[in-house]
Amino acid sequence: MTHLRWIGCCLLLPLLAACGKPESVPVHAVPVLVEHPAGNGGVAVGAYPGEVRAREETALSFRVGGKLLRREVDAGQRVSKGQLLAELDVADYNLQARAAQAQFAAAEADLVRARDEHKRYQTLASQQLVSQSALDAQTAALKAAQGQADAARANFDVARNQSGYAQLHAPEGGMIASREAEAGQVVAAGQTIYTMAADGAREVAIALPESAIRDFSVGQAVEVELWNQEGKRLSGSIREIAAAADPQARTYAARVSLAADALDTVELGQSARVFIAHGKQG
Structure with missing residues (x-):
């Protein structure tokens, strides 16, 4: 009988060991920015996601406070200079x-x-x-x-x-990018009611990494590719780079100007990728 008990224990040991083995935790992929060498010593091309914005974006507000009686336009509408946008009581x-x-x-x-x-x-x-x-x-x-x-x-x-x-008029022609108040709401003087994107130049807002900020400069040539037009590159250049990095993301906000012939191709709010060659020539 003792012999049979020893045989049973020997058979149970592998099963217990298998049950106690911890399951492997799946490792999720972490998205990273990939830079592809261009063939010249030390030169790489980075792709930076961005959004098409107007060069001039104006926050429209009343010079006095009061109850918003009515709004005449909504987000996405085009307006002309002097057009009535909203009115207070x-x-x-x-x-x-x-x-x-x-x-x-x-x-x-x-x-x-x-x-x-x-x-x-x-x-x-x-x-x-x-x-x-x-x-x-x-x-x-x-x-x-x-x-x-x-x-x-x-x-x-x-x-x-x-x-x-008490009447808010459009200072110039453009498009209402966003609406920040509703009729019946009591607003303060200077509180944003609309954000208007003026007609004219279009840009792509991007963020440049802090680690390579010295590789970028104002006026540097870039290429822009819209997400809905993959493979079609638009020419542009860096118009401005923020003087200080964002304290949370540790990136520098930058604006990329698009060429004049690209104005009919892009729309406000479109997603885009900006390709920039940076690094030192060897």
Whole structure:
């Protein structure tokens, strides 16, 4: 019986060893940037992903705050210079303008009265019926009334301008790239309502690695390939490189200008790859 027990234990040992063997953890591939040597000593071509952007991107906002009454355009629409884009509720601004107008009218009335009093005292002083000090007091009162009238006029002009600032117009022709507010929302002065991409030059925004930043320079020739037009290369050049690296990604933001003949080929927001030869010639 003991002999049979030993045989059973020997048969179970391989099974227990197999059950206790840890499973291998699959290793996921890590995406890396691959640079292909170009044949010249030390020169490599790097491909950097980017996005087509407008050279001039303007954040549009109201100069005053208030409740957004309506929006006239949406993202993706083309707009012309001077076109109405959005409007604030002007009820409060109209009331302020009316109050400023009333204050201005009162100040004007005080100025007319002070002017008449000054003329009367001038006549009396010429006849030596009042003292010179009395005339000086009326002169000072006239100047004070004139200052009050000027201040009231300025306040009235500001209040009237604020009513005009409640309308947001396109500063130039272009396309609405994004919308940042909804009708009914209370917005602050300077808060972005739309981002507009102006007509004209198009660029590709890319990020350059910190480790090789000295290999890139403004004006350097590059080639751009759109993701939806694989194999077709567009000529371009580096227009600008950020002075400091991004603190999180440790890359330098750069803009690549496209040639004029490529404007009809690209659209805003398209994905692209920028091919740049860098390194030192051997």
